[in-house]
Amino acid sequence: MLKYQAPLKDIRFLMDHVFQFQNHYQTIESGHEASDEMVSAILEHCAKFCEQALFPLNRVGDEEGCQFNDREVKTPSGWKQAYDQFVEQGWQGLSSPTEFGGQGLPISLGVIKSEMIGTANWSWGMYPGLSQGAMNTIYLHGDADQKQYYLPPMVEGRWAGTMCLTEPQCGTDLGQVKTKAEPQADGSYAITGTKIFISSGEHDLTENIIHIVLARLPDSPKGTKGISLFIVPKCHTDEQGEITGRNPVYCDAIEKKMGIHGSSTCVMNFEGAKGYLIGEVNKGLHCMFTFMNTARIGTSIQGIGASELAYQGALPYAQDRMSMRSLSGTKQPNKVADSLIVHPDVRKMLLTQKAFAEGGRAMLYHAALLADKMMDAHSKGDMDAYERYDDQLGFLTPILKAFLTETGCESANLGMQIYGGHGFIREWGMEQIVRDARISTLYEGTTGVQALDLLGRKVLLGKMSTFNHFYKQIKDFIKRHENRREMKPIILKLKKVVRKWKWGTLKIAMKASKNRDVVGSASVDYLMFSGYVVMAYFWARMADSAMTAQKQQEGMVPFYESKIQTAQFYFDRILPRSKSLYETMLVDPASLMNIPEEHF
Ligand SMILES: Cc1cc2nc3c(=O)[nH]c(=O)nc-3n(C[C@H](O)[C@H](O)[C@H](O)COP(=O)(O)OP(=O)(O)OC[C@H]3O[C@@H](n4cnc5c(N)ncnc54)[C@H](O)[C@@H]3O)c2cc1C
DSSP states (O other), X not given: OOOOOOOHHHHHIIIIIISOHHHHHHHSGXXXXXXXXXXXXXXXXXXXXXXIIIHHHHHHHHHHOOEEETTEEEOOTTHHHHHHHHHHXXXXXXXXXXXXXXXXXXXXXXXXXXXXXXXXXXXXXXXXXXXXXXXXXXXXXXXXXXXHHHHHHHHHTSEEEEEEOOBTTBSSOGGGOOOEEEEOTTSOEEEEEEEEEEETSSOSSSSEXXXXXXXXXXXXXXXXXXXXXXXEESEEEOTTOOEEEEOSEEEEEEOOOSSOTTSOEEEEEEEEEEEXXXXXXXXXXXXXXXXXXXXXXXXXXXXXXXXXXXXXXHHHHXXXXXOSOOXXXXXXXXXXXXXXXXXXXXXXXXXXXXXXXXXXXXXXXXXXXXXXXXXXXXXXXXXXHHHHHHHHHHHHHHIIIIIHHHHHHHXXXXXXXXXXGGGGSGGGSHHHHHHHHHGGGTSSSOHHHHHHIIXXXXXXXXXXXXXXXXXXXXXXXXXXXXXXXXXXXXXXXXXXXXXXXXXXXXXXXXXXXXXXXXXXXXXXXXXXXXXXHHHHHHHHHHHHHHHHHHHTSSSOOHXXXXXXXXXXXXXXXXXXXXXXXXXXXXXXXXXHHSSOGGGO
């Protein structure tokens, strides 16, 4: 049976050797309390909670799903108890500011917590995950009263949060949002409309749910410029936060879906519900980006989690199951056959999963450190620095979201493949990973939409400034290591591909200035190309750190050796995928655009 063991050794390798978290924590206010001892205790407790409490509920959630009855949703058996434990142990407020009852620890620790939770039981983790996004939005855009009122119970985990954007006619194109917000005499707004696909829209885990809702004022401009953002609580509450009655916002159905059965996906009807404006009128989409960026980085965790869990499931099977003999000569003569893991193709599948899980984790932690710096600048009122880190994070966000979820789905499929026909059978748990992971490339902006965001908005409209910043980091790394004998093979390949990244970007920019369809036709290949380059950079860094750590030991340490070998595998067998992407991203869009619709 599938098991989850939190990869603490891999996590510590990144924290201690690749990114030097303790040094970083000395430079940010929230990091001063995060001593090595405290961090270790947090990681171990979190691992235990995820392995023992959450992972066993992953299967229960898939089997039972959520139950809908009379506008109420019941989560699967045991989920509420696990949530109560989560609240009791203070996990929700780990990285929230102390002034609102949180523990004030760095965001990066919260990201590592979310990674373990999301790998052990993604569907369960969506409930606190959406609350985190709602809290971040209120924290960054709410007024002082809203923060004081809503944040403490949310930080505690007593109240949860949602993100209400999608409507029946629009998911990607939010300019079509129709939900109405009518000003009331008391300064509030009456919110009326239907939102669909709302994750955690209704459930039995918390006493109140705070919906963050996009809606339109009666005389606001058409399109995205006329959308505002509102806090709409499920229940009315008094000054002390005690529940006094029901706000007319109801769940009228939940979706039956391919995976993530334990996560409620709700049709929400707002029937003149009382809402409170957050941020400025007609600036809702801007504020919502805070939520979406949190959620997008959160969704990249789903991809990493799928790679990790599918690898953890496939590895013991490949070691135990016997099939035929190795082509290069029998490896296990005392057994009836050799195990699957002797076969090159099975090794390729396992190493692909391992490379994506560990490479993805490195990309995520780099982003988490940027988020730490960004929030540190915000808390010190240094808005220039805040904007700078926000831009750097904004450049990486679509790459993380789309590339890591696409590779997560690939890893999940490989996990099933390694099991042969048994992978298709429910009992083994591998097919659940495939079904659960599949949504990750769709929600929070599809891969196609992330790709347009990266190439169109972040790279071309941003005049390549954040691209150049990240590109320079890689160039500097290359310069520092290109004369080291043991790093040479890796650095040569990195140098070549990163140069192509720059050239390819410039070529697309030139072509796009003459034909706008170039952006749309190149974007997904460009994003995937970028993903392979960014992951290559982090595999090079991991190889460097492993080589350095190895030198400080007597004899070869299998753990570091394995990191170096996986890096070599990545550069030999995964990075070359970038060659075909490079070619297709530069192809003229004619063969896509010249074919008339009736010829499809
Ligand atoms: C299980 C689940 C949970 C969800 N949770 C939430 C939630 O909590 N809150 C919430 O608000 N929403 C949620 N969603 C909605 C989700 O974010 C949207 O489904 C998603 O953003 C895509 O929108 P859409 O379904 O309307 O697809 P569409 O926008 O209709 O897109 C259809 C296809 O067209 C492509 N496309 C669309 N526009 C363009 C374009 N301009 N250029 C190129 N290609 C384009 C897309 O990439 C996609 O392949 C959830 C959805 C699901 C299924």
